[in-house]
Amino acid sequence: MTPEEFRRAGHRLVDWIADYRAGVAELPVMSRSEPGSVRAQLPASPPESPEPFDAIFRDLDAIVVPGLSHWQHPGFYGYFPSNGELSSVLGDYLSTGLGVLGLSWQSSPALSELEEVVTDWLRQMVGLSPSWSGVIQDTASTSTLVALICARERTSDYSLARGGLQGEARPLVVYASGHSHSSVEKAALLAGFGRANVRSVATDAAYAMRPDALAAAIRADLDGGRRPCAVVATTGSTTSTALDPIAAIAAVARERGLWLHVDAAMAGSAMVLPECRWMWEGIEGADSLVLNAHKWLGAAFDCSLYYVRDPQHLVRVMSTNPSYLQSAVDSRVKNLRDWGIPLGRRFRALKLWCLIREQGVAGLQRRLRRDMDNARWLEGEVRRAPHWRVLAPVPLQTLCLRHEPRGLDGEALDRHTLAWAERVTRSGAAYLTPAILDGRWMVRVSVGALTTERAEVAGLWELMRREAAG
Amino acid sequence: MTPEEFRRAGHRLVDWIADYRAGVAELPVMSRSEPGSVRAQLPASPPESPEPFDAIFRDLDAIVVPGLSHWQHPGFYGYFPSNGELSSVLGDYLSTGLGVLGLSWQSSPALSELEEVVTDWLRQMVGLSPSWSGVIQDTASTSTLVALICARERTSDYSLARGGLQGEARPLVVYASGHSHSSVEKAALLAGFGRANVRSVATDAAYAMRPDALAAAIRADLDGGRRPCAVVATTGSTTSTALDPIAAIAAVARERGLWLHVDAAMAGSAMVLPECRWMWEGIEGADSLVLNAHKWLGAAFDCSLYYVRDPQHLVRVMSTNPSYLQSAVDSRVKNLRDWGIPLGRRFRALKLWCLIREQGVAGLQRRLRRDMDNARWLEGEVRRAPHWRVLAPVPLQTLCLRHEPRGLDGEALDRHTLAWAERVTRSGAAYLTPAILDGRWMVRVSVGALTTERAEVAGLWELMRREAAG
Numbered sequence: 001m002t003p004e005e006f007r008r009a010g011h012r013l014v015d016w017i018a019d020y021r022a023g024v025a026e027l028p029v030m031s032r033s034e035p036g037s038v039r040a041q042l043p044a045s046p047p048e049s050p051e052p053f054d055a056i057f058r059d060l061d062a063i064v065v066p067g068l069s070h071w072q073h074p075g076f077y078g079y080f081p082s083n084g085e086l087s088s089v090l091g092d093y094l095s096t097g098l099g100v101l102g103l104s105w106q107s108s109p110a111l112s113e114l115e116e117v118v119t120d121w122l123r124q125m126v127g128l129s130p131s132w133s134g135v136i137q138d139t140a141s142t143s144t145l146v147a148l149i150c151a152r153e154r155t156s157d158y159s160l161a162r163g164g165l166q167g168e169a170r171p172l173v174v175y176a177s178g179h180s181h182s183s184v185e186k187a188a189l190l191a192g193f194g195r196a197n198v199r200s201v202a203t204d205a206a207y208a209m210r211p212d213a214l215a216a217a218i219r220a221d222l223d224g225g226r227r228p229c230a231v232v233a234t235t236g237s238t239t240s241t242a243l244d245p246i247a248a249i250a251a252v253a254r255e256r257g258l259w260l261h262v263d264a265a266m267a268g269s270a271m272v273l274p275e276c277r278w279m280w281e282g283i284e285g286a287d288s289l290v291l292n293a294h295k296w297l298g299a300a301f302d303c304s305l306y307y308v309r310d311p312q313h314l315v316r317v318m319s320t321n322p323s324y325l326q327s328a329v330d331s332r333v334k335n336l337r338d339w340g341i342p343l344g345r346r347f348r349a350l351k352l353w354c355l356i357r358e359q360g361v362a363g364l365q366r367r368l369r370r371d372m373d374n375a376r377w378l379e380g381e382v383r384r385a386p387h388w389r390v391l392a393p394v395p396l397q398t399l400c401l402r403h404e405p406r407g408l409d410g411e412a413l414d415r416h417t418l419a420w421a422e423r424v425t426r427s428g429a430a431y432l433t434p435a436i437l438d439g440r441w442m443v444r445v446s447v448g449a450l451t452t453e454r455a456e457v458a459g460l461w462e463l464m465r466r467e468a469a470g
Numbered sequence: 471m472t473p474e475e476f477r478r479a480g481h482r483l484v485d486w487i488a489d490y491r492a493g494v495a496e497l498p499v500m501s502r503s504e505p506g507s508v509r510a511q512l513p514a515s516p517p518e519s520p521e522p523f524d525a526i527f528r529d530l531d532a533i534v535v536p537g538l539s540h541w542q543h544p545g546f547y548g549y550f551p552s553n554g555e556l557s558s559v560l561g562d563y564l565s566t567g568l569g570v571l572g573l574s575w576q577s578s579p580a581l582s583e584l585e586e587v588v589t590d591w592l593r594q595m596v597g598l599s600p601s602w603s604g605v606i607q608d609t610a611s612t613s614t615l616v617a618l619i620c621a622r623e624r625t626s627d628y629s630l631a632r633g634g635l636q637g638e639a640r641p642l643v644v645y646a647s648g649h650s651h652s653s654v655e656k657a658a659l660l661a662g663f664g665r666a667n668v669r670s671v672a673t674d675a676a677y678a679m680r681p682d683a684l685a686a687a688i689r690a691d692l693d694g695g696r697r698p699c700a701v702v703a704t705t706g707s708t709t710s711t712a713l714d715p716i717a718a719i720a721a722v723a724r725e726r727g728l729w730l731h732v733d734a735a736m737a738g739s740a741m742v743l744p745e746c747r748w749m750w751e752g753i754e755g756a757d758s759l760v761l762n763a764h765k766w767l768g769a770a771f772d773c774s775l776y777y778v779r780d781p782q783h784l785v786r787v788m789s790t791n792p793s794y795l796q797s798a799v800d801s802r803v804k805n806l807r808d809w810g811i812p813l814g815r816r817f818r819a820l821k822l823w824c825l826i827r828e829q830g831v832a833g834l835q836r837r838l839r840r841d842m843d844n845a846r847w848l849e850g851e852v853r854r855a856p857h858w859r860v861l862a863p864v865p866l867q868t869l870c871l872r873h874e875p876r877g878l879d880g881e882a883l884d885r886h887t888l889a890w891a892e893r894v895t896r897s898g899a900a901y902l903t904p905a906i907l908d909g910r911w912m913v914r915v916s917v918g919a920l921t922t923e924r925a926e927v928a929g930l931w932e933l934m935r936r937e938a939a940g
Contacts, residue, residue, distance in 0.1 A: 001556035001828055003492040010484035013560055017567035018477040031579050035802045038583035046591035050830040053557070056823075060564070064820075067580025072569045079577065079794070082814070084569030086471035087523070090483055094530065096562040096770050097487030099542045099554030107549065109501050110537025113508035121516035138608055139812035149660055164664020165635040172636065182790035183813055190619055190788075190811065192662030194634020238794055294814075300566050301816055318660075320652035323906035324549070324708055324914070328892075332505040341660065342609035343653055344552070344764075346771055350534075353526075358471055360520040422798075436793035444794065 001053075009053045016057065020065070021072060021086065025451070028428030029073045031066065038067040069431060074451040077460065078433040080238070080266050081371075081397075081448035085298035091354030092300045095347040102345035104325050105333035112336050115349040118356065119305055122293065125361055126271035129284055132307040135339040136348045140265035141183035143290035143306040144232065146318070146340055148174060148191045150288065150308075151230035151259030153317045160317070165192045172229035173221045175199045177209035177244060179237040181263060197226070206393050207242035207437075209233060215252050222256075230259040235280040236267025239435050239444065240392035240400045243267075247282025254285060262289040265304070269297040270396055272361065273368055279395060293352055296371070296397070296448050297364065300351045306340070314339055371397045371448040374457045378445065381461050391442050399445040400437055403468035414441045416468075423467040430460050471523075479523045486527065490535070491542060491556065495921070498898030499543045501536065508537040539901060544921040547930065548903035550708070550736050551841075551867075551918035555768035561824030562770045565817040572815035574795050575803035582806050585819040588826065589775055592763065595831055596741035599754055602777040605809040606818045610735035611653035613760035613776040614702065616788075616810055618644060618661045620758065620778075621700035621729030623787045630787070635662045642699035643691045645669045647679035647714060649707040651733060667696070676863050677712035677907075679703060685722050692726075700729040705750040706737025709905050709914065710862035710870045713737075717752025724755060732759040735774070739767040740866055742831065743838055749865060763822055766841070766867070766918050767834065770821045776810070784809055841867045841918040844927045848915065851931055861912055869915040870907055873938035884911045886938075893937040900930050 001009070041063045071082050102111040119134030137143045153160055155172055165172070174188045178200045188198045199221070202213040218228045231253050233244040246262060253260040262283060268291025270276040283289065288308045293299035308314050319338035321330075337343045356364070375397040382388045382401050391400040408416055421432045421443045434443050443464075447457060471479070511533045541552050572581040589604030607613045623630055625642055635642070644658045648670045658668045669691070672683040688698045701723050703714040716732060723730040732753060738761025740746040753759065758778045763769035778784050789808040791800075807813050826834070845867040852858045852871050861870040878886055891902045891913045904913050913934075917927060 001560075003488040003556065006491070006556040006560070007484060007488040009557075009560055010488065010563070011481055013563055013567075014477060014480035014484055017563070018473040018480065020568065021476070022473040030576070033579040035575070035579070035799055036583070038580045039587055042584070042587045044587075044590075046595055046826050046831050048831050050833050051827045053560070053824075053828060056827060064580045064584070067578070067583065068568065068570050069576065069578045071571055071578075079571075079573060082569065082571050084566065086473065086476035087479075089566050089569070090471075090476070090479055090523070092566040093480070093483055093487070093563055096554065096559050096566075097483075098490065098538065099552065099559070099770065100538050101541055101549075101552050101771060103549060105505070106500070106539065108537070108539045108541075109503040109505070110508045110534045113506070113537065114512070114534070117509055117512045117514075120514075125516055139814045141812045141814075145811060152662070159664060160659040160662075161665050163641060163666045164659070165662035166638055166641040166664055166667060168636055171633060182792040182795070186788070186790050186811075189630040189634070191660075192622070192630075192635035194629060194636055195631050196633045197636060238792070300569065301571060301814060302812075318656070320656050322652040322708070323911075324903060325652070329505055341615060341656075342611045342772075344609045344611075344771060354523075356516050357521045357526060358523060361516050361518050363520050433794055441793075 012057065024070050024073050027070055027073065029075045029431040030069045030425050033067045038063060072450065073431070074449055074456045075430040075460065076449045077445045077447060078431040080446050081296045082294060082301055083296065083298040083450045084300040085355050085359065085450060087358030088298055088300045088351045088355035091351035095350045098347060100347055102336055102347070103343055104327055104335045104337065106327040106329060108347070111345065111347045111349070112334055114353060115336065116334065118349045118352045121356055122305055122352070123307065126268060126291065127274065127277050128307065131309055133311045134305050134307045135336060137304045137306045137340050138302040139304050140181070140263060140290045140292050141186065142341065143304050144183050144261065144263060145187040145190055146306060147259070147261035147288040148187045148230055150314055150317050151261065152191055154259060154313060155227060155229040158316070170225055170227050171197050172227050173197045173199060174230045174232070175201050175214055175217060175228070176232040177201045177203050177234065179203055179207045179239060179242050180232055180234050181238050181265070184232045184263065203242070207237060207240050209244040209249060211245060211248035211252055214249060218252065218256050228256055228258050230261060232261045232263055235262055235264040236396060238266070239437055241267060241396045241398045242392065243279050243395060246280050247285065250282045250285025260286040262286045265290055265292040266295050267396055268292065269295060270368060272297070272364055296368065298359070298450065299355050303348055303352055374452070374454055375399060375447045377454065378447070378457050378461055385465070391437055397447040400442050401445065402442045417441045417443060420468040424463055427463065427467070429463055482527065494540050494543050497540055497543065499545045499901040500539045500895050503537045508533060542919065542921070543901070544919055544926045545900040545930065546919045547915045547917060548901040550916050551766045552764060552771060553766065553768040553920045554770040555825050555829065555920060557828030558768055558770045558821045558825035561821035565820045568817060570817055572806055572817070573813055574797055574805045574807065576797040576799060578817070581815065581817045581819070582804055584823060585806065586804060588819045588822045591826055592775055592822070593777065596738060596761065597744065597747050598777065601779055603781045604775050604777045605806060607774045607776045607810050608772040609774050610651070610733060610760045610762050611656065612811060613774050614653050614731065614733060615657040615660055616776060617729070617731035617758040618657045618700055620784055620787050621731065622661055624729055624783060625697060625699040628786070641667050641696050643667045643669060643696050644700050644702070645671050645684055645687060645698070646702040647671045647673050647704065649673055649677045649709060649712050650702055650704050651708050651735070654702045654733065673712070677707060677710050679714040679719060681715060681718035681722055684719060688722065688726050698726055698728050700731060702731045702733055705732055705734040706866060708736070709907055711737060711866045711868045712862065713749050713865060716750050717755065720752045720755025730756040732756045735760055735762040736765050737866055738762065739765060740838060742767070742834055766838065768829070768920065769825050773818055773822055844922070844924055845869060845917045847924065848917070848927050848931055855935070861907055867917045870912050871915065872912045887911045887913060890938040894933055897933065897937070899933055
């Protein structure tokens with residue numbers, strides 16, 4: 001495709017996306033596709049000859065859009081907000097259009113240096129001290145895997161340079177609460193710890209990790225001849241945005257020499273608000289943390305910020321230095337390939353740079369506060385309504401709730417909950433993703449899509465009451 | 471940013487990228503930035519108030535572009551071609567603009583199903599049998615890490631469900647040639663094997679792995695009480711595009727029960743040409759392979775295709791199933807979160823779909839053949855020129871060469887090589903990345919940027935001769 005062809009098709013595409021975003025509220029939030037229905041409409045084999053780009057636009061409208069669940073829809077309350085603010089979308093367009101890679105500093109200096117600058121901007125925005133260094137990873141799953149590998153190597157004094165985990169006589173152990181994200185256990189298993197060496201630490205009534213239970217679990221492992229290695233604490237759990245007490249956990253970790261990784265993937269965005277920073281009090285005692293700017297904050301996916309206090313350790317664990325990647329300036333620059341798993345890197349800093357500049361810190365704060373206000377408003381409504389319950393504290397923008405008609409409990413209540421949530425989602429006006437809390441299904445309402453205003457939240461509340469009434 | 475503001479800024483951005491691509495040949499290929507110079511031009515703190523998008527365009531021209539090395543430049547012969555064909559760029563624009571995520575099939579059905587379809591298109595295009603299933607990962611580093619973790623779990627009969635690598639009595643061993651990519655050793659270390667359990671298998675005169683040396687290394691480890699686990703073979707090594715003999719290696723792997731992973735990150739694109747498929751003859755005997763569509767083929771970064779023969783095993787190693795990700799259709803669909811490390815997924819299939827449709831298989835083949843012809847032409851010129859040597863076979867598009875004036879050898883020859891390569895790159899007309907082969911520096915010429923025609927390659931040859939003559 002020539003630059004002139006790109007210009008023509010690109011203008012059309014920008015209009016198409018602008019129209020999509022402007023009109024997304026008219027679409028059913030969750031796709032009504034049946035399994036296999038999109039695939040069935042596509043050719044089973046690739047085209048031998050070129051097709052006009054027109055044909056692609058036709059298929060987008062006819063096949064792709066009906067097959068999407070619309071995360072940018074004002075009625076999206078599922079999972080977590082994954083906001084692609086349009087200024088950030090443009091930043092990503094710049095990255096893809098430029099098509100440069102950061103294998104090493106020299107392979108595109110601005111790519112590395114802008115990443116240093118904007119990760120430091122965000123560090124300042126969330127109130128972290130200058131002793132943290134940041135890098136952009138793809139997702140929190142990857143950031144947490146990197147953290148647990150770094151923990152493994154610190155506790156084992158760089159076993160990777162010897163026999164790996166295979167050469168270790170006393171097993172290393174990882175701790176997290178039962179409300180930590182599924183990616184924590186996955187990371188521990190991928191890093192080779194083994195499920196037998198992952199402890200699920202007990203939580204309190206607010207679903208937060210109990211530091212005394214953590215201390216006890218560590219003692220038991222020490223007594224058993226095992227080596228406590230890392231604890232993952234969560235600021236804002238996935239199910240209920242529970243807040244593990246970071247300061248108390250950091251004290252235990254420091255005393256026992258454990259690596260403390262903080263998963264603030266979702267809630268980290270809220271730390272842009274000074275009034276929220278009590279939620280991760282003690283964060284300066286952590287060794288690493290992850291904060292996904294591609295969630296509530298609005299950076300286009302993928303933009304997971306991973307911060308560490310000891311970048312030399314990270315580089316020592318991750319670095320490779322084959323001749324074909326060496327350059328004369330290596331000793332004077334950061335080579336970000338040594339800050340994570342992939343060698344190749346997109347120019348991801350652009351999307352965060354554009355977001356922060358176009359919105360300003362004040363603009364981002366205003367929106368985050370709007371969403372928390374909307375969640376609190378809904379919490380008040382639910383608490384006042386007969387037969388409705390709010391099931392967990394609401395420090396941020398996620399409500400855990402249930403409609404509990406008289407006489408319904410146990411599995412009958414589960415069936416009722418799943419049925420009305422399904423009716424809400426099938427209506428096309430809102431998307432809810434239920435989850436299990438204390439062994440029973442409940443409905444999570446995750447407020448915070450870019451276009452969700454008070455009117456939409458009020459409409460959701462009306463819809464939920466209607467559908468729950470059957 | 472509203473959709474209307476996006477429309478205006480987006481049109482300007484498309485024009486800016488079209489102009490950039492049309493004019494990139496006028497820019498110096500490698501950035502002339504000094505370390506820290508980009509950072510020094512940027513504010514150390516984020517803006518409190520919103521800035522107009524105009525300010526961003528101004529900084530792009532003044533600060534960012536001069537800080538880039540231009541991978542889409544017709545004089546880019548460094549590392550490997552990382553072509554962002556403009557049709558593929560548009561596919562990525564669609565993905566970012568739609569802003570949908572594939573956490574599960576239900577969270578955007580078209581995202582998962584289009585990925586199934588296009589990875590199967592590419593399977594057909596490179597001549598693989600229908601017994602392979604594909605998924606898009608970010609990079610080959612990640613794909614190879616996933617492969618080695620899957621190998622580890624097969625050999626250890628799912629040690630992750632028990633004590634992990636820590637519970638294994640006899641160490642697992644990984645094999646690769648000394649010419650394998652640095653990501654192979656990195657993956658083995660991250661997966662916990664340890665450097666003491668990574669074997670560097672001897673190579674032949676063409677830098678290809680010797681199957682007899684592999685067999686001998688495996689025997690020695692068996693005799694030593696260790697467990698041979700995985701062998702990584704390379705189709706198209708980074709330094710010289712050397713071709714490990716896949717069929718013979720697969721026979722050894724099969725006999726000894728090893729996992730065979732094939733790294734065809736760069737050269738896999740060439741398998742779209744039937745006349746190149748001898749290069750990985752025996753590929754059907756592998757367990758997994760990686761092929762980066764974001765390299766020579768032209769998909770916008772990142773688009774690394776990972777194929778496996780046993781998807782059930784992959785899913786068993788990678789799967790997580792917390793309540794907040796469950797849906798009623800889970801048993802009838804592929805949930806791609808269970809096919810790799812990250813939970814969140816962009817709609818990456820769009821960029822590959824747009825590339826293949828806009829170019830057609832025939833169009834992609836024509837361009838790949840053009841690049842191989844250009845490399846062969848240059849090879850002929852270099853072979854005929856006095857004091858110039860071609861140092862390795864040229865099966866694809868990469869030449870390893872050296873200018874060897876009479877009387878120069880050893881470190882003096884190294885200094886000469888690095889000096890003239892540096893002069894070529896500093897000229898701004900071409901970008902070369904030297905590497906070490908047989909202990910001596912040499913110059914790699916990696917032909918295959920989208921805009922590189924015969925005239926550019928002829929110009930490079932003239933420039934190299936001029937700069938080598940001093």
